[in-house]
Amino acid sequence: MIRKLLIAVFIIVIAGGNVLAQQIEKLDNGLTLIYKQIPNVNVVSVQAWIKTGSVNETQKENGISHFLEHMVFKGTDKFAPGDIDSLVESSGGVLNAATSKDYTFYYVTAPSHKAEVAFDTISEMVFHAKFIPEEIAKEKPVVVQEIKRKFDRPTAEMWTDFAEIMFGGTPYSREVIGTEDNVNAFTRDMLVDYYNRYYHPENMTLVVVGDTDFKKVRELADKYFSYKRQVSPGHRYSKITTLDLKENIEKTISKDLSQEYGIMSFPAEGLMESDVYSLEVLGEALSGGEFSALNLRMKYNNPLVNSITGGYYGVRTTGCFIFTYNAQPGRSDEIKSEILKIINDLSDILTDETIEKAKNRLKSQSVFQREKSSSEANDIGYSYTVGRPDYYHDFLENMNKVSKKSIMTSVKNIFDKKYLWLRTLPDKEK
Numbered sequence: 001m002i003r004k005l006l007i008a009v010f011i012i013v014i015a016g017g018n019v020l021a022q023q024i025e026k027l028d029n030g031l032t033l034i035y036k037q038i039p040n041v042n043v044v045s046v047q048a049w050i051k052t053g054s055v056n057e058t059q060k061e062n063g064i065s066h067f068l069e070h071m072v073f074k075g076t077d078k079f080a081p082g083d084i085d086s087l088v089e090s091s092g093g094v095l096n097a098a099t100s101k102d103y104t105f106y107y108v109t110a111p112s113h114k115a116e117v118a119f120d121t122i123s124e125m126v127f128h129a130k131f132i133p134e135e136i137a138k139e140k141p142v143v144v145q146e147i148k149r150k151f152d153r154p155t156a157e158m159w160t161d162f163a164e165i166m167f168g169g170t171p172y173s174r175e176v177i178g179t180e181d182n183v184n185a186f187t188r189d190m191l192v193d194y195y196n197r198y199y200h201p202e203n204m205t206l207v208v209v210g211d212t213d214f215k216k217v218r219e220l221a222d223k224y225f226s227y228k229r230q231v232s233p234g235h236r237y238s239k240i241t242t243l244d245l246k247e248n249i250e251k252t253i254s255k256d257l258s259q260e261y262g263i264m265s266f267p268a269e270g271l272m273e274s275d276v277y278s279l280e281v282l283g284e285a286l287s288g289g290e291f292s293a294l295n296l297r298m299k300y301n302n303p304l305v306n307s308i309t310g311g312y313y314g315v316r317t318t319g320c321f322i323f324t325y326n327a328q329p330g331r332s333d334e335i336k337s338e339i340l341k342i343i344n345d346l347s348d349i350l351t352d353e354t355i356e357k358a359k360n361r362l363k364s365q366s367v368f369q370r371e372k373s374s375s376e377a378n379d380i381g382y383s384y385t386v387g388r389p390d391y392y393h394d395f396l397e398n399m400n401k402v403s404k405k406s407i408m409t410s411v412k413n414i415f416d417k418k419y420l421w422l423r424t425l426p427d428k429e430k
Helices: 064-071 083-090 112-127 133-152 156-166 180-185 188-198 214-224 276-287 293-300 332-344 352-369 373-385 395-401 404-415
Strands: 007-015 018-026 032-037 043-050 094-099 104-111 204-210 249-255 260-268 307-314 319-327 420-426
Touching: 018 214, 032 214, 032 373, 043 112, 043 373, 064 094, 064 104, 064 133, 064 188, 083 094, 083 112, 104 112, 104 373, 112 204, 112 214, 133 156, 133 180, 133 188, 156 249, 156 260, 156 420, 204 214, 204 373, 260 332, 260 404, 276 293, 276 307, 276 352, 276 395, 276 404, 293 307, 293 332, 319 332, 319 404, 332 420, 352 373, 352 395, 352 404
Parallel strands: 032 204, 249 420
Antiparallel strands: 007 018, 018 032, 043 104, 043 204, 094 104, 260 319, 260 420, 307 319
16 A cells, blocks of 8 residues: 655754754645644643634625534534534543634644544544534524624624724624624535535644654544545635724724723734734733733823733734723723823833843743643644744744844834724713
């Protein structure tokens, strides 16, 4: 029997005293396998990352990625509804999934000697879901209730407006969860069509991290993840967009609540284009910890807010730098003014000491997070799926390169732009 064609590469990255070693192989159906061994932990995390989310949906399909995430647990060729959860739990493992704008992923973390259960169950979900009509009918009201709960929150309208304005003209403006009308209109044919096109091996990265040797991992990948689709993979949205606001946009929403909630956002480049490391250090310097710049100036020295954060938010092809806060009503103008003053004072705020402390906190968070197999696998899967593998491999090295100059260069084309300011106020304050 002819051995399957594969491309193998060993990567060793030494950064800040930590060694990251992994192996990458391409199966002949186009699926990418990424493996990292962490010895002596007696645990393995198996994760399937799929390059699709709400960004690849049409208006009519909006919400289908999230609905599929529900449906793959409701019966496959091998497992009846509920059997996957029972098998994983009885094997001592944990199972979960998530859908975002850019990706969907499924994971099982289990004792190493139960690794095959993880491969078996995840492969069934991503390749062999049955979409039983009765289960589709039962799941629709579940998802509709999830949508209702989301929009019951008093700030839901504000965040919907935020996405529609900041990402206007792109599919990023749509809600991941979709709409009630769409969910109720989904047919089995729609689900199967989208599933076959986007849950395609060429759109998948299988990440395996933990206490299992590679020979075993490769055997299990060949056994469970070699399935070939009979259709071409779905098109992935890739249009690079940075919003160009012609003027500042301000909007007030009135709700039955006791506090003010606000968003001030500036358009920025997406993950594929931005200097994400400099922007993360800036976000950490501004709001990382109780004595960060925003907290000192707006919570303690001049108590304008109850809480405030500032940081970069990016999806693959667009992004923004966003400030969020909540406060007692009546001080909106002062809050806006102080945020703009802080932006204007960045050169003074970003001392060498402040930058170094922010970098050290971010590097420590990364190192500590990677002590867990599941977190390490998550970092790998996310980085490769959004198209920034450097974010995993070179995180520490690139953090070390961040300087005041790189931060100020990164923000020049952000804070020079017009902004969006949204507020949700108590009824009486409108």
